[in-house]
Amino acid sequence: MPISYLTHLKCPKCGKTYDADKVTQLCLCGSPLLAQYDLESARKALKKSDLANREPSLWRYREILPVKDDKNIVSLGEGMTPIIPLKTIGPKLGLNNLYLKDEGIIPTGTFKARGAAVGVSRAKEVGIKALAMPTNGNAGAAWSIYTARAGIKCIIVMPEDAPEITRNECAITGADLYLVNGLISDAGKIVGRAVAKHSIFDASTLKEPYRIEGKKTMGLEIAEQFNWEVPDVILYPTGGGVGIIGIYKALKELQSMGWIGEKMPRLVAVQATGCAPIVKAWEEKKEASVFWENAKTIAFGITVPKALGDFLVLQAVYETNGCAIAVADDEILKAQVDLAAAEGAFVCPEGAACLAAASKLREQGWIGADEKVVILNTGTGLKYPDTVQVELPVLKPEEDVKI
Amino acid sequence: MPISYLTHLKCPKCGKTYDADKVTQLCLCGSPLLAQYDLESARKALKKSDLANREPSLWRYREILPVKDDKNIVSLGEGMTPIIPLKTIGPKLGLNNLYLKDEGIIPTGTFKARGAAVGVSRAKEVGIKALAMPTNGNAGAAWSIYTARAGIKCIIVMPEDAPEITRNECAITGADLYLVNGLISDAGKIVGRAVAKHSIFDASTLKEPYRIEGKKTMGLEIAEQFNWEVPDVILYPTGGGVGIIGIYKALKELQSMGWIGEKMPRLVAVQATGCAPIVKAWEEKKEASVFWENAKTIAFGITVPKALGDFLVLQAVYETNGCAIAVADDEILKAQVDLAAAEGAFVCPEGAACLAAASKLREQGWIGADEKVVILNTGTGLKYPDTVQVELPVLKPEEDVKI
Known part of the structure; x- marks a missing residue:
């Protein structure tokens, strides 16, 4: 037992x-x-x-x-979410080994x-x-x-x-x-x-010590699912930052146990340009962030003007030679559509932000073409119906489709 | 390989x-x-x-x-959805071994x-x-x-x-x-x-032969998850009926392979009173159903007035000594709320219909108190926001919650 x-x-x-x-x-x-x-x-x-x-x-x-x-x-069967290879859109963006860890496939959809x-x-x-x-x-x-x-x-x-x-x-x-x-x-x-x-x-974010222990299992699963050879880069949509802190904690624990080697993935904190306190702190090489005034982005889950664990997020980024990057709402929405059309994955805006960020970091040369890259989709697109704009033809039963 | x-x-x-x-x-x-x-x-x-x-x-x-x-x-990591024990609401309904197979935890949420x-x-x-x-x-x-x-x-x-x-x-x-x-x-x-x-x-339901092969994996998983001892009863929300046909096909195949014994679960086709052609056919001991006029129920996914595979659904029910039962929309909505409050599972109306049906069949004595019963929830409640009616207090930042 x-x-x-x-x-x-x-x-x-x-x-x-x-x-x-x-x-x-x-x-x-x-x-x-x-x-x-x-x-x-x-x-x-x-x-x-x-x-x-x-x-x-x-x-x-x-x-x-x-x-x-x-x-x-207390369980509803959560965890072991799939890692989905993005073999169509990855190479289009110059990323030959791009993967999606899909946290939409979990109770509550996130x-x-x-x-x-x-x-x-x-x-x-x-x-x-x-x-x-x-x-x-x-x-x-x-x-x-x-x-x-x-x-x-x-x-x-x-x-x-x-x-x-x-x-x-x-x-x-x-x-x-x-x-x-x-x-x-x-x-x-x-x-x-x-x-x-x-x-x-x-039970506010990080005001109790165990939520992070649940989040760290994303890191444990990534390691196991890649057969204990960690990827080169993990991109994570960062609001309160518990996920990225948890993934880093998980990987350090696996190192202590000798289950993975010395190599760490470079952890990337992805934010939206409308609320990017971690990115600002990282650019200024600070150890903590400053409250972001008038925060606003379509990626509602990462609208966190000042995270209690900001210093731990920045530590995870610094210690893994990672980075922090912000993407605009229009880039997020485009990434969401592109991903669905190319790969069939209907992700939340926060997850789409990671795809947009991966593309930018590839363009900048920060990610190499053949590096193994994982983007974390933190939730299903089902929870954000308003991000999809659609006008549709309505037929009467006797009318025909136009092909 | x-x-x-x-x-x-x-x-x-x-x-x-x-x-x-x-x-x-x-x-x-x-x-x-x-x-x-x-x-x-x-x-x-x-x-x-x-x-x-x-x-x-x-x-x-x-x-x-x-x-x-x-x-x-072509995969997005679908399948091996959890089987969740319902240890609170089950005994309340007189069902001491009630389980939920939760198909909400799958790509697309159904x-x-x-x-x-x-x-x-x-x-x-x-x-x-x-x-x-x-x-x-x-x-x-x-x-x-x-x-x-x-x-x-x-x-x-x-x-x-x-x-x-x-x-x-x-x-x-x-x-x-x-x-x-x-x-x-x-x-x-x-x-x-x-x-x-x-x-x-x-690609209409049952007009191509392979959709059912995907659906049958629900039956394979139930058998594996119960360690190859099938449950006594499986309740399935029945529209087109591919799922129940598939589960029956799976169990027959497992019998042929010797992976399960002779025992079959009694398969129950659950419908809504607003669209119950299979129930009517079963009550009349018919081999096929008749088109249901003016079909209407809140459980939109089972609003199928006449299923192409109706005879196969009825065959699965007859051959396993199962039954067919209809529940009303108000029973469905009540079951949805009761299940969420007691067990934390937010299911779709079709899934809730199975809980309502299980309760009725227990009352009628058709299901025994200690029988192992599985209700199939075919999708997440997230896809049906309109079934939840809620009026909420809106606070100003300086106001307090009332405890």
């Missing part, structure tokens, strides 16, 4: 450690906390070949996930399911009965769904402009859902006040 | 056989054709244990799928991806360059997506009332999309005229 090798929580800023089995939010210094494992024991307990007989979900990496008792696992599955499971394990969070839509939907399954009360605050379908997802589970006439930062302040006043657990 | 053991096509009505490598539609007698395999050789070539090392997609059953050459496989992946792959293999089909939305979306990936021209005709998101899916791939002011039967007539006039391949 596989077990978790979770040991404690540690602050990546000041180094202070915390008991993982107590309910904990941020470090006293204000930094997010990261889960730590006894990787040496995990390495001895788990062989690569053990994975073949495990179910195709993120729970296959049980030993380096934080949930200790199986009975606390990668947020990973963070919610692991975060909610661990919340259940440490005894949390109610939690609150601000969201741009998809995270709130995922946490509503998984808390419903766990029997945990859930309070969600989201901007009025967030994708409408995500409201429905929250509402149908019976979560307490509020809209705010503002941005996610405004929703965050409302949640902050509620949490302070009512002693509810704050 | 695994190969396909496809041998020929056979008419289940008159027994006439056809060369599988030629482009073929219906039998001369008007019946759909079914793909046949050399199951004895497949049994020798493939061991159950071989599956562990194959990727978690429907292509793991390569030997009993019709595509001969790997290079013709089970139609299976038929499209295999159908389009085989169309590519036999050299088809253009195809046309009528659709209630989801099948058209899936075939648009997979034909785009295959480089095959695709003409789609769908009712104006079909779910809007499915239009976008077709349109973004560049398919030729037409709406019709009528039902799928009207769309079918338009396609029929186009096919006759322009010598295009007709």
Whole structure:
């Protein structure tokens, strides 16, 4: 029976450690906390070949996930999303080894399911009965769904402009859902006040330590799916940045376990020109970002003016010799259409941003023609109907199509 | 290297056989054709244990799928959808072993991806360059997506009332999309005229023989996921009926290969009271159904007034001692909400219909309390935003949530 090798929580800023089995939010210094494992024991307990007989979900990496008792696992079958070769559009853009990791094929239709599955499971394990969070839509939907399954009360605050379908997802589970006439930062302040006043657990991005453990499984899967030879470049649409932080953490853990070699993929933080605080910080070689005023982009999921984990995102980029790059909304929309027409993949604008960014970085020579490149699509295009503009002929039953 | 053991096509009505490598539609007698395999050789070539090392997609059953050459496989990573235990709502309904096979977690968000992946792959293999089909939305979306990936021209005709998101899916791939002011039967007539006039391949339900081969993988997966001990009952939302026909075909093939024993699950065809031709036929012990006038239900995907394969659906139900049952739209909507709130699964109305039907059959005593029961959810709730009615409080940034 596989077990978790979770040991404690540690602050990546000041180094202070915390008991993982107590309910904990941020470090006293204000930094997010990261889960730590006894990787040496995990390495001895788990062989690569053990994975073949495990179910195709993120729970296959049980030993380096934080949930200790199986009975606390709250799962809807999330994980092991496909990696799809882009053999048509890749070579057209001069990228001969381009792949799409498709996080649209997961419960709730976005990668947020990973963070919610692991975060909610661990919340259940440490005894949390109610939690609150601000969201741009998809995270709130995922946490509503998984808390419903766990029997945990859930309070969600989201901007009025967030994708409408995500409201429905929250509402149908019976979560307490509020809209705010503002941005996610405004929703965050409302949640902050509620949490302070009512002693509810704050499940905001990186304010609890386990969402990132769910997100890191994207990195574990990429390594496994490429047979433990990591790709050269991974492009990731970066809002709160938990995904890119998680992927980096996963790869470092796999290195510690000796499952991958010294080579790291160059991690690329992709943002939209309408909200690019990480890109600005990277260009200025800063260690943290500055609040981005008047943030606005069609890629709603990455409209995050100032991420709590910005310094960890930048660290992942710097330490892997990666980069940060912004693309415009019209480039995003064009990439979305081009990808669907060439490859049949209907991705969200955030995923399309990565394709546009890969194309630019190839043009600039930053990516070589034969390098192995993975773009992360964080969600299905189904959740963003408004990005597709279409005028259609309406026939009467007796009329004919025109060929 | 695994190969396909496809041998020929056979008419289940008159027994006439056809060369599988030629482009073929219906039998001369008007019946759909079914793909046949050399199951004895497949049994020798493939061991159950071989599956562990194959990727978690429907292509793991390569030997009993019709595509001969790997290079013709058109895949977006479809299949091996999770089976989710319903441990909260199941016992509430008196069903102690209730499971959900969740086909929402698949490219395009519905089970139609299976038929499209295999159908389009085989169309590519036999050299088809253009195809046309009528659709209630989801099948058209899936075939648009997979034909785009295959480089095959695709003409789609769908009712104006079909779910809007499915239009976008077709349109973004560049398919030729037409709406019709009528039902799928009207769309079918338009396609029929186009096919006759322009010598295009007709990809209508069961008018080509390979979509069913994709759908049958649901049956193969259920058997594998339950460790080759089939459940007692499978409930399936039945429109065109390809899924239930496919599941039955799969189980018969597994029996021939000796991979499962003599026990068959009782197959239940679930329909809506607003369009229940199969239920009517079953109640009257008929072998075929009669066109259902004024068909209308919120479960749009099963609004099929007369299915070409109705006799095969009824055969699957009769031969497994199954049944056919209709549920009302209000029962469907209630089941959808109940399931989301209790289990965190946001299913489509067609999937919800199966939960409502399972509950009814338990009440009637037709299903026993401890029987192992699988309900098929054919798609994600994300594609049907209109089924969720919600009124929400809108806060100003300075306002507080009410707890």
